Amino acid sequence: MQHNLFNVTQLFLFSVVFFIVGFLGAWIIRTYTVQNFKKNLKRTEGLLESERLIKETLRKENALAFLLKENVESELGSKIKQAEDIIRVMDEDILLLQKSNEETEKLFQITQPELYSFKLKLIEANNTISRLKSQLQERQSTPQK
Numbered sequence: 740m741q742h743n744l745f746n747v748t749q750l751f752l753f754s755v756v757f758f759i760v761g762f763l764g765a766w767i768i769r770t771y772t773v774q775n776f777k778k779n780l781k782r783t784e785g786l787l788e789s790e791r792l793i794k795e796t797l798r799k800e801n802a803l804a805f806l807l808k809e810n811v812e813s814e815l816g817s818k819i820k821q822a823e824d825i826i827r828v829m830d831e832d833i834l835l836l837q838k839s840n841e842e843t844e845k846l847f848q849i850t851q852p853e854l855y856s857f858k859l860k861l862i863e864a865n866n867t868i869s870r871l872k873s874q875l876q877e878r879q880s881t882p883q884k
Contacts, residue, residue, distance in 0.1 A: 848855040 847858075
């Protein structure tokens with residue numbers, strides 16, 4: 740009976756040791772797995788934070804670019820308005836100048852008809868000279884046969 744008791748005790752001790760070794764092995768495997776999981780979780784959280792920061796930076800840059808675009812459009816719009824105003828004033832000035840020239844021409848024709856007639860002949864002579872010069876240049880530029 741003692742032999743049986745010795746075998747049962749050995750079996751019990753072997754079972755306890757096997758249980759403890761198995762438990763420690765399982766605990767080590769679980770601890771390693773949890774640590775890897777935590778490491779991967781931290782890595783993923785870091786990646787997500789990095790992506791969030793990049794997204795925020797791009798959003799700020801986009802907002803800044805939009806503001807710059809709006810400012811440029813506003814500035815160009817005001818410059819176009821100023822240019823249109825200047826052109827309108829210049830057109831009015833040209834019309835006034837033409838009217839003044841016409842009035843001066845009429846006054847000149849009435850007060851000094853001889854000089855006015857001479858002026859018209861001088862203009863006509865200048866036109867004739869320009870026309871003759873143009874014809875001469877055309878003849879010189881065309882190849883002679």
